[in-house]
Amino acid sequence: MKKEIPLSVPNLDIETLENLRECIESGWVSTGGRFIAEFEEKTAKYVGVSEAVAMQSGTAALHTALRVLGVQSGDEVIVPTLTFIAAVNPVIYMGASPVFMDCDDTLCLDAEKLEQFCEEECDLVEDELRNRRTGNKVAAVIPVHVFGNLCDMERIMEVAQKYHLKVLEDATEALGSYYKKGRYAGCFAGTIGDMGAYSFNANKIITTGGGGMLVSNNKKLLNHARYLGVQAKNDTLYFVHDEVGYNYRMLNLQAALGVSQLDQLETFIKTKIDNYNRYKKRLNQAEGLRILEFNDESRTNHWFYSLLVGEETFGESRNQLMHRLIDEGIQCRPVWKLIHTQRPYLDCQAYKIEKAVDYAEHILNLPCSTNLTEEEVAYVCDRIQMK
Known part of the structure; x- marks a missing residue:
């Protein structure tokens, strides 16, 4: 269902x-x-x-x-x-x-x-x-x-x-x-x-x-x-x-x-971290997929999760996966369009933009609400892996 x-x-x-x-x-x-x-x-x-x-x-x-x-x-x-x-x-x-x-x-x-x-x-x-x-x-x-x-x-x-x-x-x-x-x-x-x-x-x-x-x-x-x-x-x-x-x-x-x-912030952060680890455990096992790490020298709030999609090894592009998930009722999104490529900023100086281009093409943000359940994480992972 x-x-x-x-x-x-x-x-x-x-x-x-x-x-x-x-x-x-x-x-x-x-x-x-x-x-x-x-x-x-x-x-x-x-x-x-x-x-x-x-x-x-x-x-x-x-x-x-x-x-x-x-x-x-x-x-x-x-x-x-x-x-x-x-x-x-x-x-x-x-x-x-x-x-x-x-x-x-x-x-x-x-x-x-x-x-x-x-x-x-x-x-x-x-x-x-x-x-x-x-x-x-x-x-x-x-x-x-x-x-x-x-x-x-x-x-x-x-x-x-x-x-x-x-x-x-x-x-x-x-x-x-x-x-x-x-x-x-x-x-x-x-x-x-x-x-x-x-x-x-x-x-x-x-x-x-x-x-x-x-x-x-x-x-x-x-x-x-x-x-x-x-x-x-x-x-x-x-x-x-x-x-x-x-x-x-x-x-x-x-x-x-x-x-x-x-008053609920620390509880929310714990939920974010727990769900991030669940995604990471499941999706990092799949060929062509990787959940990006957070800085291990800090305690981060894990606000958004970034899934890196490798089209050649996973078999679907980031956009193909994104639209398939959206069709199945799972809201997700690409990372932002790089600002130096946006119309109001085309004439501005951009210095050695390299990694951002690659990440912008391959990152997919997955559901990450603080009321997201363990069962919902498992459901998202199942749908991602059902190519």
């Missing part, structure tokens, strides 16, 4: 209704209310920073972070090509230009090529990195912790410090991932660079329906971000505004969901 198995859906507890009821009964359903501050405090405590700022979305968090980090029109920002486009669009919002970087075997930004680009394609002039090709200032780098896997932040931070780059960690997929070894042992994704951003979109490991969060160990940056997110309002009575701000504040209704969801 055909089963319908979604790719990644929210896992909401009925107890959340109590928080939502309080919002409705009190009338605090918009950008004020106690749950916003509580969600900020709980998130900051969980990841080990002093403060956090709740935002309307992960994209809003990234945009605001670029603004407070001082990225200006005409600057360049180094970004990965293998990521969701929301990690890159805020660069354009600022009037800056992206420079696209390849991925390594974790699917995250290649730290070695990042250093090569800074050394071979740029000059350090009066504490500013200048792109020789364009003459523009290279102001920042956005490492994205893809699918919850962790970038080589030790190497990235060394390069950033050497070349005076601001570091904005896109941890929108990596809430709960942390390093177990090295200089940043015990540090969570998003807490190492100048600022970090999380997302609580409906398909993330915890959700507020939408919403995001900014974290940093720099209170001045966070205070500026908080100010900009409420339309840069200086005086709530006389409506005085000293900067152009944004309507980027999280809703109290969203935060009410987040407070409840954050």
Whole structure:
């Protein structure tokens, strides 16, 4: 009998209704209310920073972070090509230009090529990195912790410090991932660079329906971000505004969901890891299939699972397998189309993109919801192997 198995859906507890009821009964359903501050405090405590700022979305968090980090029109920002486009669009919002970087075997930004680009394609002039090709200032780098896997932040931070780059960690997929070894042992994704951003979109490991969060160990940056997110309002009575701000504040209704969801995060991560291991045990035995590993020097949240499909040995291409599974009710998807090949970014510089091309052609993301059962994992594996 055909089963319908979604790719990644929210896992909401009925107890959340109590928080939502309080919002409705009190009338605090918009950008004020106690749950916003509580969600900020709980998130900051969980990841080990002093403060956090709740935002309307992960994209809003990234945009605001670029603004407070001082990225200006005409600057360049180094970004990965293998990521969701929301990690890159805020660069354009600022009037800056992206420079696209390849991925390594974790699917995250290649730290070695990042250093090569800074050394071979740029000059350090009066504490500013200048792109020789364009003459523009290279102001920042956005490492994205893809699918919850962790970038080589030790190497990235060394390069950033050497070349005076601001570091904005896109941890929108990596809430709960942390390093177990090295200089940043015990540090969570998003807490190492100048600022970090999380997302609580409906398909993330915890959700507020939408919403995001900014974290940093720099209170001045966070205070500026908080100010900009409420339309840069200086005086709530006389409506005085000293900067152009944004309507980027999280809703109290969203935060009410987040407070409840954050309490379940570690349980969700355990489920993610258990199901990943079940997929790995079954599918790695099949010729032409391999579940990509997560970084073994970190505890990752295992947000999305990546199946590498080798057409010649498996007997089906990635796309053939994907459409067969979709026809059978199993939702799955290819990894994102590389951003440097997308129409808005065709004229932007792309540096030695190689591995990302291969991974983009062969990766299939499998169902990974936090309420996915052991039986459903087995069913997906059975259907994959029934060529």
